[in-house]
Amino acid sequence: MLRLPTRTLRSTFRSLSSYGKVDDKIVSLICNIVGPDNVTTSESARNLHGTDESFHPTRAPEAVVTPLSTSHVSEVMKICNSHRIPVIPFGTGTGFEGGVGALYGGVCMAMHKMTEIVEVNQSDFDATVRAGVTRHQLNDWIRADGLHFPIDPGAGASVCGMCSTSASGTNAVRYGTMRENVLNMEVVLADGTVIHTAGEGRRPKKTSCGYNLTNLFVGSEGTLGVITQATVRLHGIPEATAAAISSFDSVQNAVDTVVMILQCGLPLARIEFLNSDMISACNKFSNLQLKEAPTLFLEFIGSPSGVEEQAMLAEELCVGNGGENFSWATEHSEREQLWKARHNCWYAVKATYPGKHAYSTDVVVPVSHLPETVVFCHELAGEMGVPAPIVGHVGDGNFHCFLLSNQDDETETLRIKDFSRKLALKAQSFGGSCTGEHGIGLGKRELLIEEVGTGAFETMKIVKKSLDPLLIMNPGKVIDLDHLL
Ligand SMILES: Cc1cc2c(cc1C)N(C[C@H](O)[C@H](O)[C@H](O)COP(=O)(O)OP(=O)(O)OC[C@H]1O[C@@H](n3cnc4c(N)ncnc43)[C@H](O)[C@@H]1O)c1[nH]c(=O)[nH]c(=O)c1N2
Ligand SMILES: CCCCCCC(=O)C(=O)O
Numbered sequence: 001m002l003r004l005p006t007r008t009l010r011s012t013f014r015s016l017s018s019y020g021k022v023d024d025k026i027v028s029l030i031c032n033i034v035g036p037d038n039v040t041t042s043e044s045a046r047n048l049h050g051t052d053e054s055f056h057p058t059r060a061p062e063a064v065v066t067p068l069s070t071s072h073v074s075e076v077m078k079i080c081n082s083h084r085i086p087v088i089p090f091g092t093g094t095g096f097e098g099g100v101g102a103l104y105g106g107v108c109m110a111m112h113k114m115t116e117i118v119e120v121n122q123s124d125f126d127a128t129v130r131a132g133v134t135r136h137q138l139n140d141w142i143r144a145d146g147l148h149f150p151i152d153p154g155a156g157a158s159v160c161g162m163c164s165t166s167a168s169g170t171n172a173v174r175y176g177t178m179r180e181n182v183l184n185m186e187v188v189l190a191d192g193t194v195i196h197t198a199g200e201g202r203r204p205k206k207t208s209c210g211y212n213l214t215n216l217f218v219g220s221e222g223t224l225g226v227i228t229q230a231t232v233r234l235h236g237i238p239e240a241t242a243a244a245i246s247s248f249d250s251v252q253n254a255v256d257t258v259v260m261i262l263q264c265g266l267p268l269a270r271i272e273f274l275n276s277d278m279i280s281a282c283n284k285f286s287n288l289q290l291k292e293a294p295t296l297f298l299e300f301i302g303s304p305s306g307v308e309e310q311a312m313l314a315e316e317l318c319v320g321n322g323g324e325n326f327s328w329a330t331e332h333s334e335r336e337q338l339w340k341a342r343h344n345c346w347y348a349v350k351a352t353y354p355g356k357h358a359y360s361t362d363v364v365v366p367v368s369h370l371p372e373t374v375v376f377c378h379e380l381a382g383e384m385g386v387p388a389p390i391v392g393h394v395g396d397g398n399f400h401c402f403l404l405s406n407q408d409d410e411t412e413t414l415r416i417k418d419f420s421r422k423l424a425l426k427a428q429s430f431g432g433s434c435t436g437e438h439g440i441g442l443g444k445r446e447l448l449i450e451e452v453g454t455g456a457f458e459t460m461k462i463v464k465k466s467l468d469p470l471l472i473m474n475p476g477k478v479i480d481l482d483h484l485l
């Protein structure tokens with residue numbers, strides 16, 4: 001099934017241009033599989049599918065293919081593999097690290113037409129979806145059964161795209177990330193082979209059955225195969241929910257409170273930190289009237305009395321650290337407004353600086369190092385003269401700092417890259433990571449090597465070359481081609 005190349009990769013790829021071109025012959029071969037309505041070389045479609053939310057320059061693929069089934073994906077992969085044509089999977093294009101850019105041309109495999117919710121097992125708390133299903137679509141489908149899929153990147157991402165970046169969001173402190181919530185995946189490998197990472201039809205909540213292929217493909221960012229189906233955990237919608245807000249006079253006091261709340265074992269559903277620049281952007285964009293100060297947004301779930309008890313304990317801890325204006329709400333509309341504003345932070349800050357290109361850092365540290373890392377970020381931004389709205393999933397030790405550049409201004413772009421690198425190195429020095437949820441993509445390839453070290457990096461290269469010997473799967477992402485040739 002999988003073969004290592006007989007010649008060395010270096011001689012196979014004498015130059016990067018040795019990738020095959022998507023010429024008329026290839027388009028017609030693909031057309032024979034998916035039908036003419038499901039392949040296009042139009043400029044607008046190509047540009048759209050080479051773009052995500054990142055500030056990395058757009059790189060359009062040569063063609064966009066929209067498969068309708070796993071066998072379509074498999075047959076197209078066979079053609080691409082035999083002509084050594086790059087394939088770049090595309091979910092909904094909401095990624096932050098340039099993952100969908102076609103650096104070496106090739107075919108974009110756009111999954112949005114595979115929209116079937118294959119099954120929902122209400123009493124087993126799991127669902128299986130095809131690659132085009134978004135998290136919103138899944139939640140709309142299962143709500144009436146009293147269930148939800150809690151992983152919530154702010155955008156309406158596809159569930160399989162979320163598998164591929166190991167996404168999380170505001171609920172991870174309670175429910176975990178995609179890594180803890182994916183039970184099985186169907187994946188089409190570079191040569192067209194179809195596998196099920198946990199075995200076909202399997203959906204056990206735990207397993208000791210061999211190597212964990214599921215978690216190999218979670219976070220693989222389209223570089224090891226195309227995820228065509230995912231089986232994910234679902235959770236019951238809690239009986240009662242309350243949201244709370246408290247503002248502080250310093251970043252340090254706000255983040256110290258987070259550590260205390262976690263140390264008390266309060267079973268929070270969400271705890272998010274926003275600095276004053278971020279609150280200011282949210283007030284304008286989402287029509288809130290919050291005090292422009294370091295602020296915590298919290299959410300508690302459980303029984304009505306349990307929620308009240310949690311809110312009172314949280315209030316005590318906030319007030320003990322100088323927290324002001326502690327207020328909490330159980331009303332659905334009030335909670336919705338708050339979390340909608342939180343999910344729109346990215347758009348709120350973008351609207352504050354029109355015309356600029358935006359980049360979001362994504363460091364994560366052990367929570368005991370969170371206060372000094374957030375303060376470091378604040379001070380570094382001050383020293384470097386970089387405006388720095390900050391928002392974070394602080395219950396996991398993960399936060400984002402929003403950076404801006406005028407893409408034509410090289411000095412500005414270098415400055416934010418420098419800032420981002422310094423912050424990532426600081427997080428790594430505390431035993432943390434350069435990325436908690438956005439992935440490596442293009443921007444963090446060197447940081448990946450520093451983070452995992454030579455031995456683990458060499459092992460990653462072996463995995464990549466074994467599964468994709470001709471390096472056609474999303475080439476240049478996660479691992480620079482120079483390291484693979
Ligand atoms: C406003 C806002 C807010 C947030 C976020 C975005 C935006 C716009 N995100 C980022 C983003 O939503 C997240 O990275 C998603 O997992 C991307 O899913 P897409 O379907 O859009 O993948 P997209 O199409 O962007 O692709 C991302 C990567 O996955 C690969 N890929 C996509 N589908 C694949 C498939 N079927 N098989 C194999 N590879 C595939 C692509 O090749 C690419 O490398 C985020 N994220 C987060 O973790 N936490 C957060 O809090 C937020 N918040
Ligand atoms: C500083 C704003 C960056 C937000 C990036 C999107 C994201 O992950 C989120 O949590 O929101």
Ligand SMILES: [Mn+2]
Pocket residue numbers: 168169393400437
């Ligand atoms: Mn986030």
